[in-house]
Amino acid sequence: MYAYDEIDRTLVNERVSEFRDQVKRRLSGELTEDEFKILRLQNGVYLQLHAYMFRVAIPYGTLATNQMRALAHVARKYDRGYGHFTTRQNIQFNWIKLAELPDALADLAKVGIHAMQTSGNNMRNVTSDQWAGVAPGEIEDPRIWSELIRQHTTLHPEFSFLPRKFKIAITASDHDRAAIRIHDIGLRLIKNERGETGFEVLVGGGLGRTPFIAKTIKHFVHGRDILSYIEAILRVYNQYGRRDNIYKARIKILVHELGIEKFSREVEDEWQQIRNSSLQLDDEMIEDIRSRFTYPAYEKLPHMPDELRQAAADPDFEAWRKNSVAPHKVQGYSIVTISLKPTGGPPGDATAEQMDALADLADKYSFGEIRVGHEQNLALPHVAKRDLPALWKALDKLGLATPNVNLITDIIACPGLDYCSLANARSIPIAQELTRRFANHELANLIGRLHINISGCINACGHHHVGHIGILGVEKNGEEVYQITIGGRADENAALGTLIGPGVKFDEVADVVEDIVEAYLALRERPEELFMDTVKRLGVEPFKERVYATR
C-alpha cells in the first residue's frame, strides 16, 4: 500500500476546496456550462443519460479497506447503492448530484481518494498490473513508478489542456495484464545489461475510431530519466497534436501521421534538452516513494496446507480455485481474483454491501488490501492458501464466487446505451444474455480462455477491438446493430480483431457468439488449443462461413 503523507493529503484537500468553489460558481450562474464543463471533467464528472456520472480514481488499482468502505459510503449516501468498476481501474457512480459532489469528494479525501483527472484532456489515472508487487517474477513493483508518474502528472501546469486525453499503463511482468499496448504510453519495466532498472517505452496505442497497437519508441529509458522522457513526449504532443478534429487528436494519430521515426526524433531532441534537469530522479527520491509502499508481514506457510488438501474434494471449490486463484511470489500465499461477472449481472458492478463485505474479508484474509483489474474484476492480493476454503465460502454467500475468471462469461463491457450519452447501442444486456447462455460451468470450462469485449459505440470503452470476440454496437436506421470481430487480444501479443461480416441485430448476437464458439470447438486441433490460437491458425473464414451460412 502507498501511504499518503501530509503533502499528498494537503493537495487533495486543496483540490476539493477548489472544486467546491467551482460548483458554487456554476450553480450561481457565474460559470456557464461551457466554462464549467472542462472543470468538472478535470474532476471526473460527466453528464450521462440519466444524471451526472462521477468517476473516482483508484491509482494502479490498489485499494485499502478503509478506502473501499469509503466508496461503499459514497454509493450509499450520494448514489443508488452501487458502483461500476471500469477498465481503467476507476469506479463510477451513475446518479450523483452536482450539488452534493463536493461533499462526496470531501468524504473520499479523508481516506486519500480523489477524482482528479479521471476525465478531460489531461493525464488520466496511471494504471498498472492488478497483481503488482505480488506476481512471481516481476522486475520490481511497478506501482512505485506508477506513483512517481501519478504525482508528476497530477495538476501538471503544462499538460492539463492537451489535445485529447492521455493514458499511461505500466507492467513489470512478461505477461502483460495492464494492456500497455493499447495505451498512449505503455511502459514495460526491464533491466538493462548492467542490471539497472528502466523502461521499454511504447507510444501511440489506443482504440476508438482509429485503433492502433503501440509502437516501441525507445528500448531502454533509465528509471531516473523516466519523468523527463514522459515530459518530452507530452511536450511534443501538446505542441503538435491535432486540435482541429476531436477524432484525430489522440497521440496515436500524431505518431501515425509523423511516423514513429520522425516522432521519436522530435521526442529525442526535446528530451536531450531536459533530461539533466530537476526532473531527474535520484535514488533517494525513488527510495522515498518505495518506502511508502508497505508489504504485509507474511508468515512462513506450507505450499500445500491441509485445509486446501481437504477442500479439494469439493468440486465446486475446485472449479472456483482453478480459475480464480493464481500463484503468489511468497510460498503459502495466493492471489485471488473476485469475479464481478455473475450470471445475468452487469459486468463490473458491485453493491455497497458487497464492497463493505469485501473490505471485511480483505481485512480478515488479505492484510487489508484489495486490487482492481482492467478486466473489471477485483482481487485479494495476499491470501494464505489455508484460508482459501473459508474465503470461498464467504465470497459465495456474497454472490462473488462465480467461477468464470478468464472464461467466456468474464466479459468486459462498457455501460452502453443504458447509461452513456455517447453510446449508440446497449452493451450490458448483451453481456447479461451471454452470461446466461454460457452459465453452464462445464461448457465454459471446456471452451477455455476466451475474452469477449463489448462496446456500445465506436469510442471502444469496452475494448472490443482487442477482445478474442469483439462486439461493437452501432445504430442503423434507428435500430441497434452489432458488428462482430474475432482474433483480437490485449496482452503482450496485442492484436486488433478482424470483422467477420455484416452486423447482426440485438436479438441475434448471442446466437452468433454460440455459432462462433461451436465452430471453434469443432475446429480446434486439441483441447489445449485456445480460441485465439485457432483463429490465428485458420483465420476468420471458417468462422464467417459458420455464422453467415444460415443468415
Place this chain on the structure above:
Amino acid sequence: MTSPLEQKKIRIAGPSVVTANRTWDGIVVYRTAGKSWSAELSEAAIVRNSDEAKALLAEAVADDVGAIGPYIAPVQIGDDGKVLPGNLREQIRRTGVTIGQPAQI
C-alpha cells in the same frame, strides 16, 4: 463549444420536445410551454415544425443555469394523446436502464 442552435439546420420529422438534464442534480427534464422545466414528459411543450423547435430550443439554451445540454428529441403521440419517447435512447432516459440493477444481498 458550438451552440446547439448553430450545430446544424434544425429540421424535425415529427412531433418533438426539448429535453436536457437539470443542472443541480442532473435528472432528465423537459422544456414546458410555461418557460420552465419538468421531470414529466407529459408536461413537455410539443413542437411540430422546425420554427417552433428552433424557438423552444433557443429559449432552453438561454436557461443555462437551469439545465444543461438541451436538444430536440422526437416523441410519439398515442391515440389517447399520451406523449411517448420517440426512440430507444429517449425511452431509456425516461424509464431508466433496461437491465436489472445489481441485486441487493
Place this chain on the structure above:
Amino acid sequence: MPLVNGGKIVDDSFVKLAVDTPLPEGGDILVPAERFLGEADVLLKRSGKVGVIWPNNRDIAELVPYLGKIAAVALVFPTFRDGRAYSQARLLRERYDYRGELRATGQVLRDQFVFMLRAGFDAFEVKKQADAEAFMQTAKRYSVFYQPTGDGRITALHRRMQLRHSEGVGT
C-alpha cells in the same frame, strides 16, 4: 478586459496594433508576430516599449533573437481548452531565459491562473472582472506542487527530501 500584473489590476500601457494599423509616434505597443518579424528594425528603434503577440501554433524559437530587446510577449489562448501556450511559456522562461513580461491573452479565466503562474506567466488579460478581482485569492489556492517548473516553487519530492534530512530520518 482588466489586466492583472504583479497580482494587481493595473492600467495597460500597451496598445495592440493590428497588422495594418499605422505605427503611432510613441507609446508602448503590442504587435502581431508576423508584423514584428517583418518590421523588427523599425519597431525596435521607436521610443516606446515593444511587445509581440505570438500565436500558439508558431515555433517560439523564432523569437529567440529578439528576446533581449522586447518588453513583453503575449501568448494566446484562443479557447481555454487549448493548452499550447503553456508549453511556449515554459520554453520562453526555462529554456530561453526570457525575463520580460509574459502575458496571457485570449480566454483567460480564473481556474487557469495557477497553471499559468506555474508556467511562467506574470501578466493576465482576464476575461471577466470578477476573475481579475479574485486573482490573489486564487493564486494562493495551492500550497503543494508535484512537478518542477521555472517558477521555483519547491516540489513535493524535494520537500520530502528536505523533511527527511531535517528530521534526520534518512534511513
